[in-house]
Every structure is written in structure tokens, then in C-alpha cells.
Amino acid sequence: xxxxxxxxxxxxxxxxxxxxxxxxxxxxxxxxxxxxxxxxxxxxxxxxxxxxxxxxxxxxxxxxxxxxxxxxxxxxxxxxxxxxxxxxxxxxxxxxxxxxxxxxxxxxxxxxxxxxxxxxxxxxxxxxxxxxxxxxxxxxxxxxxxxxxxxxxxxxxxxxxxxxxxxxxxxxxxxxxxxxxxxxxxxxxxxxxxxxxxxxxxxxxxxxxxxxxxxxxxxxxxxxxxxxxxxxxxxxxxxxxxxxxxxxxxxxxxxxxxxxxxxxxxxxxxxxxxxxxxxxxxxxxxxxxxxxxxxxxxxxxxxxxxx
Amino acid sequence: xxxxxxxxxxxxxxxxxxxxxxxxxxxxxxxxxxxxxxxxxxxxxxxxxxxxxxxxxxxxxxxxxxxxxxxxxxxxxxxxxxxxxxxxxxxxxxxxxxxxxxxxxxxxxxxxxxxxxxxxxxxxxxxxxxxxxxxxxxxxxxxxxxxxxxxxxxxxxxxxxxxxxxxxxxxxxxxxxxxxxxxxxxxxxxxxxxxxxxxxxxxxxxxxxxxxxxxxxxxxxxxxxxxxxxxxxxxxxxxxxxxxxxxxxxxxxxxxxxxxxxxxxxxxxxxxxxxxxxxxxxxxxxxxxxxxxxxxxxxxxxxxxxxxxxxxxxx
Numbered sequence: 001x002x003x004x005x006x007x008x009x010x011x012x013x014x015x016x017x018x019x020x021x022x023x024x025x026x027x028x029x030x031x032x033x034x035x036x037x038x039x040x041x042x043x044x045x046x047x048x049x050x051x052x053x054x055x056x057x058x059x060x061x062x063x064x065x066x067x068x069x070x071x072x073x074x075x076x077x078x079x080x081x082x083x084x085x086x087x088x089x090x091x092x093x094x095x096x097x098x099x100x101x102x103x104x105x106x107x108x109x110x111x112x113x114x115x116x117x118x119x120x121x122x123x124x125x126x127x128x129x130x131x132x133x134x135x136x137x138x139x140x141x142x143x144x145x146x147x148x149x150x151x152x153x154x155x156x157x158x159x160x161x162x163x164x165x166x167x168x169x170x171x172x173x174x175x176x177x178x179x180x181x182x183x184x185x186x187x188x189x190x191x192x193x194x195x196x197x198x199x200x201x202x203x204x205x206x207x208x209x210x211x212x213x214x215x216x217x218x219x220x221x222x223x224x225x226x227x228x229x230x231x232x233x234x235x236x237x238x239x240x241x242x243x244x245x246x247x248x249x250x251x252x253x254x255x256x257x258x259x260x261x262x263x264x265x266x267x268x269x270x271x272x273x274x275x276x277x278x279x280x281x282x283x284x285x286x287x288x289x290x291x292x293x294x295x296x297x298x299x300x301x302x303x304x305x306x307x
Numbered sequence: 308x309x310x311x312x313x314x315x316x317x318x319x320x321x322x323x324x325x326x327x328x329x330x331x332x333x334x335x336x337x338x339x340x341x342x343x344x345x346x347x348x349x350x351x352x353x354x355x356x357x358x359x360x361x362x363x364x365x366x367x368x369x370x371x372x373x374x375x376x377x378x379x380x381x382x383x384x385x386x387x388x389x390x391x392x393x394x395x396x397x398x399x400x401x402x403x404x405x406x407x408x409x410x411x412x413x414x415x416x417x418x419x420x421x422x423x424x425x426x427x428x429x430x431x432x433x434x435x436x437x438x439x440x441x442x443x444x445x446x447x448x449x450x451x452x453x454x455x456x457x458x459x460x461x462x463x464x465x466x467x468x469x470x471x472x473x474x475x476x477x478x479x480x481x482x483x484x485x486x487x488x489x490x491x492x493x494x495x496x497x498x499x500x501x502x503x504x505x506x507x508x509x510x511x512x513x514x515x516x517x518x519x520x521x522x523x524x525x526x527x528x529x530x531x532x533x534x535x536x537x538x539x540x541x542x543x544x545x546x547x548x549x550x551x552x553x554x555x556x557x558x559x560x561x562x563x564x565x566x567x568x569x570x571x572x573x574x575x576x577x578x579x580x581x582x583x584x585x586x587x588x589x590x591x592x593x594x595x596x597x598x599x600x601x602x603x604x605x606x607x608x609x610x611x612x613x614x615x616x617x618x619x620x621x622x
Contacts, residue, residue: 261556
């Protein structure tokens with residue numbers, strides 16, 4: 001939706017009539033390409049798709065085989081051993097980790113979405129001295145490697161006595177984050193200002209403009225921010241590695257790392273437990289993608305976020 | 308865009324309304340400004356200061372001048388991890404860009420099947436990095452891994468990807484290519500924004516498909532190419548999770564090879580900080596990384612001015 005708006009589809013292509021951008025044309029490919037050409041393309045893509053899917057197929061299938069068959073050739077789970085999952089469940093507190101990941105993920109995503117939308121409204125709606133400078137500063141923080149602020153940030157949480165709690169995994173998100181501020185500001189800028197002017201005439205306050213008008217209108221963008229941050233939180237290893245000692249507080253990736261170290265190489269070589277854990281950590285992300293596919297694709301295409 | 312926020316009026320004396328608006332604006336910006344001071348500006352200054360000290364968290368920091376930076380320049384472990392990281396980046400980034408562009412060009416031409424294939428290429432990106440590390444640790448297994456089995460089918464005896472120090476990096480690069488889906492989506496979006504008129508005009512002028520690709524497609528998507536070059540470079544210079552999962556964290560002692568072979572810069576930095584509690588030295592490493600990233604990005608921006616074509620550029 002925004003793509004067309006701020007990708008400058010309205011910007012004139014040199015030498016062409018303004019506004020006649022390809023994106024607006026009906027997507028009917030002229031039939032000048034021979035059919036076997038297209039079949040060749042499809043065949044090449046099928047080949048690539050098989051390569052990309054095989055690791056998944058192997059992962060799921062191997063997780064359903066008995067230990068001594070994990071590395072057996074073939075892609076079928078024979079002999080079939082679904083009890084691996086029960087075994088994994090008993091060996092490590094998978095359910096606790098799963099719950100922790102959900103809680104931390106929701107807190108992180110909700111915090112960053114709300115605060116970033118609030119800040120983005122400030123940048124999109126108001127005119128004030130220093131606006132461009134501040135927005136430049138917002139964008140500049142995206143360039144900063146995590147490693148630069150990692151140690152002092154750890155010292156802050158440590159001084160607050162909050163290490164070995166899950167607070168540091170999400171509380172930083174209460175202050176907005178550059179990427180989402182940028183994304184939501186773009187969406188807000190595409191809304192007609194007259195909406196807001198009219199509401200002002202009717203006596204709405206600025207927080208009301210934000211909460212009652214802007215917030216519902218940018219819901220698709222809020223969802224993009226939410227699912228991206230939830231995924232980022234769900235897959236993060238570094239922060240749990242820095243802050244969590246108590247195994248009961250672990251998120252799934254942190255727990256999975258322990259599972260690998262304890263049951264994998266150098267451990268008891270119980271690969272079926274490791275694999276079952278990996279499937280359980282991956283599955284929710286796959287489901288999330290299918291539920292929110294449109295938002296992921298849109299988010300990447302509009303902002304070019306990596307993963 | 309201009310419809311929403313008219314330019315700031317250039318008047319000296321601001322009306323009471325404008326002042327009131329500005330107060331509200333700062334109220335909206337307040338969370339970010341506070342967060343910026345606490346989590347960016349403050350920590351940046353603090354880590355810069357720490358980089359000139361010796362600090363183990365328990366005792367107060369001891370000022371040691373340029374010692375950390377001197378040690379940084381002469382430490383073979385740092386050099387090794389930096390070398391590995393640059394090696395990885397130099398192969399990973401071009402390979403990701405080339406393969407993604409190929410896939411995006413194919414995707415653009417298959418009509419309704421596009422959505423299906425796009426999903427297939429994106430699903431690995433959704434997989435948690437720890438799971439990716441575990442999965443490839445097993446896929447790259449020398450005797451029984453899927454990859455060497457496949458190589459065996461065509462008569463190639465696959466290398467010891469996870470145990471031979473010379474093959475650890477190629478194995479990691481291979482793994483990294485599995486997760487290139489977001490780059491494919493960016494290229495596909497860029498390709499779909501190329502006006503068809505340009506192709507038609509080029510075809511009328513007698514341009515063949517290679518000429519059309521070179522003089523229409525490439526310039527029109529050069530912005531996306533440049534963008535992914537920068538983003539992928541910055542990200543791969545900070546590679547951490549997959550490799551840490553595979554080869555580090557209580558596992559260094561179990562590796563059959565010297566874990567130096569899999570050492571990446573940020574992994575080494577993390578270990579210096581949180582395992583050996585060399586917080587001062589790790590801060591110096593972080594600043595060196597920051598400077599390296601800045602320099603590489605600046606070079607890329609400079610080069611791009613020559614190659615990137617911006618639509619509607621009025622310079």
C-alpha cells in the first residue's frame with residue numbers, strides 16, 4: 001500500500017509522462033515470450049525451491065526417527081518415533097522456555113510498536129525547530145553496531161539489579177526504535193493532513209489525534225512492526241546470553257543452545273532431542289509467517305529490512 | 308509527503324500556536340529522546356571511555372591510555388577473527404546478491420506461481436538462527452550429513468566441513484546462503500517497479516535481452532543493489548548467532564580443531580567482554596568495528612555515486 005505512495009511512483013520517470021509508472025499497469029505480461037521459456041524458468045525455480053526446502057524436510061523427518069536412525073539416508077521418518085518430542089519435553093523445560101519466549105516476544109513487540117508509533121506521529125505531524133536534525137539522528141542510530149553500546153547497557157541493567165531477569169530483553173523497546181519509527185512515519189505521511197485538521201477544528205487534542213485517528217488508520221503498518229519485532233525477539237540469542245543465568249528464565253533460542261551443548265556433540269549425542277527442540281522453536285515462526293505473510297513481504301519491500 | 312507537513316516557516320517570531328505545537332511535538336518525541344540519551348548517547352560515551360581503561364566489572368575501571376588499542380593491533384586472536392570476518396563478508400555478500408538477483412529475475416517471469424516460490428525462499432529467514440546453526444551442523448556432518456551424501460552421489464568425496472579448519476569457513480558461507488530470502492524480496496520489488504515502457508522502448512531500438520538487462524534493468528534497480536550491498540555488508544561484519552551456536556559456548560574445548568578457525572569478530576568481542584571480563588579491551592574492539600563499518604560504508608556510498616541511478620534525480 002505505501003509502496004506506491006512513497007516509492008516515488010508519482011515521481012516522474014525521465015523521458016516519460018509523469019504518473020505513468022509500471023506499478024499501476026495491470027500485470028498482464030504480453031504474450032511475446034514462448035511458452036517453453038516460461039516452463040524453463042519454472043523448472044529452474046522448482047530446482048532452487050527443492051534445494052531450499054530439503055533442509056526443512058530433513059529436519060522434521062530426522063526429528064521423528066529413533067536416535068540411531070537420525071543420520072540414516074532418505075527423507076522419510078522411518079522407523080517412526082514421535083516419542084522423541086515427549087522425551088525432549090521431559091529432558092528440558094521446553095514448555096517453560098516456550099512460554100518465556102511468547103511473553104518476552106509480546107512485551108518486546110507491543111512496547112516497540114506503541115512507543116515507535118507515538119514518536120513517529122511526533123515526526124510526521126508537527127513542525128518544530130530541529131526536526132530534520134533529530135530525524136537524522138534517529139536514522140543514524142541504525143548504523144551503530146550493537147557491540148558499541150552492549151557493555152554500558154549491560155552495566156545499566158546490572159546497576160538496576162535487573163540482570164538475570166527478563167526485563168532487559170524488552171524494556172529498552174519502550175523508547176521506540178529507529179527502524180519502526182521510520183516505517184510508521186512513512187505510513188503517517190501518506191495520510192491526508194485534512195483529516196487531522198478537521199479533527200483539530202472539532203476540538204480534538206493531539207493525543208486524541210494520535211490515538212483515535214492515526215492509530216486505527218496505520219493498523220497495517222503497526223502489524224508489520226509487531227510481527228517483525230516479535231520475530232526478532234523470538235530468534236534472538238545474544239541478549240538472553242548476556243542477561244540470563246537461571247535456566248527457568250531462558251527463552252527458546254537460549255534453551256536450544258543448552259540442549260545442543262548438553263545433548264549434541266560432546267554431550268550425549270541425543271540428536272533426536274536436539275532436533276525435536278529445533279522443530280519446536282521453528283514451527284511458531286513458520287506459522288507466524290503464514291498468518292502475516294503480507295505484512296512481512298510489505299515490510300521488507302518498503303523498508304528493505306534484512307530478516 | 309509535502310501534503311502532510313508544510314515546510315517550517317522561516318519567520319523569526321513564532322506564534323503562540325507554533326510554540327504550543329512545538330511543546331507537544333517534543334512531548335511526542337520524548338520517549339525516543341530519553342531512550343537515545345540512556346541507550347545510545349550515554350553508552351557510546353561510556354564505552355569510548357572504557358576503551359581507554361582496564362575494567363573487569365568487579366573493580367573500578369583503571370585508566371590505561373592507549374594500551375587496549377596497542378594490544379588490539381598486535382593481538383593475533385583479534386587479527387584472526389577480523390580476517391575470518393572479512394573473508395566471510397567478501398564471499399557472502401557478492402554470492403547473496405548474485406543468487407538473489409538470479410532468483411528474483413526468475414520470479415518476475417513466472418506469473419501467478421510467484422507468491423508460492425517467494426514463500427519458499429523466505430521461510431529459511433524465519434527460522435531462528437540457533438536452529439539454523441544446529442541444522443547445518445548436522446547437514447554438514449562429514450560422514451552422514453545430507454550435503455556430503457549429495458556430493459557423494461555425483462562422485463565427490465565431500466570435505467570435513469565442521470572439523471577441518473580449512474573447510475569451516477566455506478561451510479559457514481554455504482549455510483549463510485540458505486537465508487538470502489529478504490534480499491530476493493527486495494530485488495523482486497525493485498524489478499516490478501521498473502516501468503515496462505523502458506523495455507518496450509529498448510526493444511524498439513533493437514536491444515537484445517542482454518542489452519536490455521544491462522542498460523535498463525541494472526540501472527533501474529541499482530538503488531536496491533546498492534542498498535542490499537550496504538545492509539548485507541554491515542550485517543555480515545557482525546555475524547554472531549549461527550556460528551556461536553555451532554562452534555562456541557562451552558564447546559570450544561570439544562572442537563576437534565582450534566576454534567580460531569571459526570572465530571568471528573563479534574564472537575571474539577563477546578567472549579572478551581562476558582567470559583574473560585575484559586570489558587575495556589572489548590570496548591576498544593567495539594569502537595574499531597564501528598570505525599571499520601563507517602569506513603566501508605563511506606567507500607560504498609562514494610562508489611555508488613558513480614553507479615547508482617536515482618529516479619527523478621534533479622541534480
